[in-house]
Structures are given as structure tokens and as C-alpha cells.
Amino acid sequence: MNRWLKPAVFFLALVPLALMTLQILQNNLGPDPAQELAKATGEWTIRFLLLVLALTPLRHLTGITQFVRHRRMIGLFALFYATIHLLVWMSFLLSFRWLAIGEELTERPYITVGFVAYIILLALGVTSPKAMVRRLGKNWKKLHQLIYVAAILAVVHLLWILRTDVWEAVLYGAVLAVLLSFRLFRFFFQHRS
Amino acid sequence: MLIKKPSDVKSSEITPENIYRNRRDFMKDTAALALGGSLLGGASSGLAQDGDALKARAPEALSLAAPAPWWESKFAEVTPAPDQEPYFTGETLTPYRDVTRYNNFYEFGMDKSDPSSRSGSFNIDPWSVEISGEVAKPGTYNLEDVLGPMQLEERVYRLRCVEAWSMVIPWIGFPLVDLIKRFEPTSKAKFVEFETLVDPDTMPGVTSRFAIVDWPYREGLRIDEATHPLTFMAVGLYGSYLPAQNGAPMRLVVPWKYGFKSIKSIVRINFRETMPNTTWNDLQANEYGFYANVNPDVHHPRWRQDMERRLPQTLFSRQYIETRLFNGYVDQVASLYSGMDLAVNY
Numbered sequence: 001m002n003r004w005l006k007p008a009v010f011f012l013a014l015v016p017l018a019l020m021t022l023q024i025l026q027n028n029l030g031p032d033p034a035q036e037l038a039k040a041t042g043e044w045t046i047r048f049l050l051l052v053l054a055l056t057p058l059r060h061l062t063g064i065t066q067f068v069r070h071r072r073m074i075g076l077f078a079l080f081y082a083t084i085h086l087l088v089w090m091s092f093l094l095s096f097r098w099l100a101i102g103e104e105l106t107e108r109p110y111i112t113v114g115f116v117a118y119i120i121l122l123a124l125g126v127t128s129p130k131a132m133v134r135r136l137g138k139n140w141k142k143l144h145q146l147i148y149v150a151a152i153l154a155v156v157h158l159l160w161i162l163r164t165d166v167w168e169a170v171l172y173g174a175v176l177a178v179l180l181s182f183r184l185f186r187f188f189f190q191h192r193s
Numbered sequence: 194m195l196i197k198k199p200s201d202v203k204s205s206e207i208t209p210e211n212i213y214r215n216r217r218d219f220m221k222d223t224a225a226l227a228l229g230g231s232l233l234g235g236a237s238s239g240l241a242q243d244g245d246a247l248k249a250r251a252p253e254a255l256s257l258a259a260p261a262p263w264w265e266s267k268f269a270e271v272t273p274a275p276d277q278e279p280y281f282t283g284e285t286l287t288p289y290r291d292v293t294r295y296n297n298f299y300e301f302g303m304d305k306s307d308p309s310s311r312s313g314s315f316n317i318d319p320w321s322v323e324i325s326g327e328v329a330k331p332g333t334y335n336l337e338d339v340l341g342p343m344q345l346e347e348r349v350y351r352l353r354c355v356e357a358w359s360m361v362i363p364w365i366g367f368p369l370v371d372l373i374k375r376f377e378p379t380s381k382a383k384f385v386e387f388e389t390l391v392d393p394d395t396m397p398g399v400t401s402r403f404a405i406v407d408w409p410y411r412e413g414l415r416i417d418e419a420t421h422p423l424t425f426m427a428v429g430l431y432g433s434y435l436p437a438q439n440g441a442p443m444r445l446v447v448p449w450k451y452g453f454k455s456i457k458s459i460v461r462i463n464f465r466e467t468m469p470n471t472t473w474n475d476l477q478a479n480e481y482g483f484y485a486n487v488n489p490d491v492h493h494p495r496w497r498q499d500m501e502r503r504l505p506q507t508l509f510s511r512q513y514i515e516t517r518l519f520n521g522y523v524d525q526v527a528s529l530y531s532g533m534d535l536a537v538n539y
Contacts, residue, residue, distance in 0.1 A: 024508055030305065031291040092508055094497075101458055104497060140215030167401070 002066075009070050016044045017084075034092035039083035042114075046172055047157060048078035053179040054163070060159040060186070072128050079125040082118050084124045110160035117153035120146045148183070151176055233369075233430065254289055254433035260318045260442065261338055264434060270448055271365055271432075277377070279423060279525050280348045284503075286359035289431045291505045296438045297354070298457060299406055300389065300396040307398065308438030314395045315437040317458075326386075326393035326464035329377035336442055340428060342375070343367040348425055348446075353487045354453040358502040362376045365429030370420040373462075382464035385419040387412045387445065390460045406472060412456035413469035413483065415529075423525050424447060426459075449519040449526045450483040455457075482539035484530075489516035491536050 020040055023029050052074040059067040093102050122152040124144055126132070127139050133140050155176055159169040217268055259265045274281040298308035320336040345365055353359040373385070389410035393399045408467065425446040428435055435441040440457025447454050453473050463469070473481035480494050488498045503512035519526050530538070 003375075027507055029508075031287075032502060033294050033307075033330065033506060033508050034511065035358070037508070070513075092511065095511075095513060100497065107492075108494070159435075 005066065006070070006073065010074060013048070013074065016040075016081070017155060034088065038085060038088045038093060039090055041081055041156065045078055045081040045085055046151075046154050048074055048081055049147075049154055050172065050175050050179065052078055053147065053151055057179060057182045060182075075121075076125055076128060079121045081123050086115075086118055104176070110157055113153050113160065114157035117150045117157060120150040120153070124150070152180075197266065198231050198507040234344060235445060246365055253293075254431040257434050257436065259262050260434060261337070263341070267340065267343075267345055268365070268429060268432075268434070270345065271429075272344065274340050274347040274349050274363070279522055280350075282351060282361060282521075284351065284361045286349070287443065287504055289452050292360060292362055292430060293436050293438060295504065297356075297452070298398075298440070300391065300408070300410070300437055300458075301400075301438065302398040309436070312395070312437035314362060315392075315436070315441070317442040320442050321459075322459065323463075324376050325461065327379045327382035327466065328464050329379065331376070339372070340443070343371060345428065350425070350446055350448040351439060352446070352448065352452050352455070353501060353516070355481070355485070355493070355498075357496045357498060357500065357516075358504050359514070359520075360504050362446075363431055364425060364427040365432070366425050366427035366443070366446070368422060369424040370422065372426060373420055376462075376464075378464045381466045383416055384465045384468055385416060386461075386463040386465055386469035387414075387456045387459050388461035388463070389456055390458045405476070407420050407475065409460075410472045411469065411501045412445070412454055412471050414454070415468075417529055418447070418463075418526075421526065421529065423426040423522060449487060451487060454485050484535075484538050486530070486535065486539075487516065487520040487527075488535055488539070490518070491539050 019155065020037065024033065024037070027033070045167055055067045055071050082169055090096060090101055094104065105115050106112065126146060127136060127140065127143060136143065155169060155173050158172065162169055259268070284439045293394070294309045295305045296308040297305065298312075301308040301311045317336070321333050321340050322336065323333045325331045349361065349362060349363045351359060352363055363482060390396075391399055391408040391410075406493060414424070425448075426443055427446050430439060434446065437458075440455075440459075443459055444457040445455045445459070448459070471483060473485075474483055487498075489536050491498065498516055500513050501516045503514050507514050517523070
């Protein structure tokens with residue numbers, strides 16, 4: 001059973017990409033597909049981020065250690081969808097106009113915030129192999145705690161983009177708050193005992 | 194990818210004018226309608242290039258029922274659009290299904306598909322319009338009294354959303370000035386204010402707990418903008434009645450301004466001495482000004498405005514156009530703003 005679990009999770013995590021590809025090929029994204037695709041890839045990035053943060057709490061709630069074994073893969077998928085999101089924005093929305101891209105990154109805070117989140121995810125992804133864990137030693141854990149910052153920045157990025165109806169961002173924010181408070185709760189408990 | 198300038202639009206992409214004008218003839222052409230029905234499926238990506246494509250989109254518009262019998266006779270006598278700018282443009286029309294399925298009308302929901310999918314119970318009969326403020330003839334008029342005396346004409350305008358996408362839409366309606374004149378605004382009327390209907394029973398977005406819009410939706414124009422020949426009150430599109438999602442029964446079209454100024458489903462027109470509050474300006478003053486003139490040179494905090502996406506697009510044949518000052522209507526409206534700093538009065 002265990003042998004098939006990782007490949008199964010891998011293929012499941014590719015389903016959003018498959019669905020989006022299907023929609024692109026069927027021209028099912030509406031009259032402004034570039035915008036729709038940017039929105040969809042961003043949403044999936046956040047969902048994978050929240051999922052990776054949920055793995056440890058799930059392990060503690062259910063006692064099933066399997067959950068945390070998928071942390072790296074799910075985290076890398078968050079980076080994967082974030083990369084597609086960034087590429088969609090740079091290519092389909094800004095046509096690789098580098099000057100414009102530079103202006104957007106620096107002049108619009110809501111984009112800057114998203115980009116910083118991306119850089120964090122990139123750094124975490126690059127340092128995810130076992131060799132890097134060994135090389136960084138103690139610092140690896142400290143570096144990878146930046147996942148919390150990345151998740152918060154990603155939700156802020158979304159909140160900032162939505163102009164009026166914020167229920168989706170509020171929902172993600174609420175989930176994030178629950179997951180973070182779980183961490184804080186455990187942190188304090190550990191230090192007590 | 195191609196970044197097209199308006200002058201690069203090929204002549205093959207321009208809807209042949211005679212096809213467009215003979216709308217009533219091909220409305221009667223049921224054989225073409227049958228053909229058009231089969232062309233409709235899968236034709237979402239192509240731009241309306243020629244008469245056949247236009248016929249393919251006509252069936253949906255024509256199948257709309259008249260809101261009330263008196264509408265039919267008004268729509269039977271629509272003056273066709275002229276053959277040159279500014280009341281007509283040769284740019285490719287945005288297909289009917291995109292015009293009616295990609296809308297910002299938050300009273301029905303936040304997604305672009307919400308207005309078309311969630312306006313099923315929206316009712317425009319009966320409908321009344323309150324005319325108030327600095328006019329000699331204020332009052333609450335029912336729709337038939339408001340629209341009855343108006344002669345309907347067709348105009349093809351560009352519509353530019355502040356979100357940096359744009360469409361080309363064949364509207365049916367009348368110049369707003371012709372309506373305003375009937376109520377005789379006094380010399381104190383310096384501004385015109387408009388309000389949209391708020392109806393929690395038929396507009397599901399209105400009751401959303403997380404929508405921070407303070408209903409009703411309000412917009413406004415300076416009196417010279419409101420009485421400008423270009424300013425249009427639309428009651429139809431593509432030869433037929435306005436669907437709910439496009440602002441039925443009547444909505445403004447102010448083509449040189451960002452789309453949010455073109456307020457929909459109007460229930461009140463108020464004439465004032467002072468500049469009115471407008472919904473988007475109240476929500477975020479640094480992003481949405483009162484004037485909201487299309488201007489690629491005025492920096493917008495949220496969206497880049499130097500280019501626009503002309504819809505519909507596919508991912509691999511994108512239509513990027515350089516944004517034009519006043520959405521290309523600069524010759525007609527620049528004089529309204531002479532001496533004004535457009536970056537300050539955005």
C-alpha cells in the first residue's frame with residue numbers, strides 16, 4: 001500500500017494542471033483566458049500552500065504519520081503552480097515586456113508581495129533535496145520556517161487583488177489562521193513540558 | 194505574440210458595413226438562422242469577421258422576448274449606425290455571447306459569469322425612473338413615458354474597462370442629451386447623478402455578507418459630459434433588447450471613460466449643483482476618480498493602462514492594442530477638459 005501512495009499523490013497533484021490544460025485546448029476559459037489562467041493558477045498555489053501547512057496538524061490529529069511524508073512533494077507542487085502563475089503573468093499578460101514587468105514588480109505593492117512569496121518558495125524548493133538538508137544542518141529548519149511567511153504573503157497578495165467581495169480570501173485567511181495557531185499552540189505546549 | 198496598433202487592423206477583420214446595416218433583412222432570413230445555429234457551437238474563439246459570423250450570433254439576440262409590447266414597435270424603427278467614426282467603428286465586433294456573458298455587475302455576483310447566470314428572475318416590467326433635483330420637470334416616470342418619445346438609433350462604440358480589457362459593441366439607444374432636455378435642467382444643474390436598482394430578491398450579489406459595496410451603485414457626470422453628443426443611453430444591443438446582465442432596461446454608455454462610469458439599470462437621474470459621490474470613488478479614491486477618462490499616460494495604482502486586451506482572445510492569438518487617449522474619442526471630447534491636468538483629475 002505504501003509504495004503506491006507517493007506516486008498516487010503525485011498524479012493527484014497534477015490533476016489541476018490537467019484540468020487547466022484541457023480548458024485551454026477546448027478554449028473554455030472565456031473571452032479573457034490569460035486573466036482566467038492567472039487567477040486559476042494563483043488559487044491552486046494557495047491551496048497547495050495551505051495543504052502543506054495542514055499536513056503536520058493532520059498528523060497530530062489523526063496519529064497517522066504518513067501525512068508528513070508528503071510535505072516535500074506538496075511543497076514543491078506549490079512552487080510548481082506558483083511558477084506557472086508567474087510565467088502566465090509574464091507571458092500572456094505582459095508579453096515578456098521586461099521593462100513593464102520590472103515596473104509592475106516594483107510599483108505595485110500587491111505584486112511585490114506576491115513576488116516575495118515566490119522567491120521564498122523558490123529558495124525552499126531549491127533547498128529541499130536531502131543533500132541540502134545535510135549541507136545546511138541546523139539552518140535548514142530555520143530557513144524552511146519561512147513557509148509561514150510565504151503563505152501569509154500569498155493570502156495578502158490575494159486579498160489585495162480582490163476589490164470588493166473578499167469572501168474567498170477571508171476563507172483562505174481563516175484556514176491559514178487555524179493552521180498557524182495550531183503551530184503556536186504546540187510550540188507553547190512543548191516549551192511548557 | 195502580436196501587439197497591434199489600431200491602424201494594423203486588417204480590412205478583412207472589419208465587419209462589412211452593408212452586412213451590419215441590413216440587420217432586419219437577415220433577421221428575417223430563417224435559413225441563415227438555421228445555419229447560424231450550427232455555427233454557434235465552437236465559434237467562441239473567432240472574432241466576427243464577416244456577415245456569416247454575424248448571422249451566427251444573431252439567433253441568440255433575436256430569441257429574446259420583448260419586455261412589454263410597446264418595446265416591439267420601438268425596436269422596429271431603429272435608425273442604422275452611420276458609416277464613420279465616432280458613432281461607428283470598423284473594428285471587429287465582440288461576439289454577442291461574450292458581450293452578454295462577460296460582465297461586471299456585482300449586484301449579481303463577483304464573477305464575470307455571474308450576471309448572466311444569476312439574473313434569471315430580474316424583472317424590468319414595471320420599471321420607473323425618478324428624475325429629481327435642479328430640473329423644471331421632476332417626477333417619477335414609468336419606463337414607457339421615459340422611452341416612448343425617444344427615437345432609437347444604433348451606434349458601435351468601443352468599451353474600455355479599467356481592468357485593461359475592451360470590447361466593441363453595437364448598442365441601440367439614444368443620445369442622453371435628448372432625454373435630459375425633456376426635463377429642462379435649470380442653470381444650477383452642473384452635475385448629473387445616476388443610480389442603479391438595488392433589489393435583494395432578484396439580485397443575489399446584493400445580499401453577500403462580504404461585498405463591501407455600499408448599494409445602490411452610483412455614478413455621475415458633469416453636465417457638459419452628460420449632454421455631449423457622444424454620451425448614449427442604451428436600451429438594446431446587437432439589434433435586440435438589452436439582457437439583464439448588460440444593464441436592462443437602460444444603461445449609460447460613455448465610451449471615452451472607463452467602463453465603470455457606464456452605469457447600468459438606471460432608476461434615478463438627479464441633477465445637482467455639486468459633484469456627486471460615486472461608488473468606486475467612495476470605495477477607493479486613489480484608484481477610481483470622478484472623471485475616469487481612458488488615458489494610457491495616467492498611472493493607475495492597480496492596473497497597467499498602456500495596453501489593453503481586446504476581447505475575445507485565445508491564449509495563442511492575443512489581441513493586444515495600445516490604449517488610446519479617451520479611448521480613441523479624443524477629437525470629440527478633448528475640449529471638455531482643456532486646461533485640466535488629467536493626471537490630477539483622473
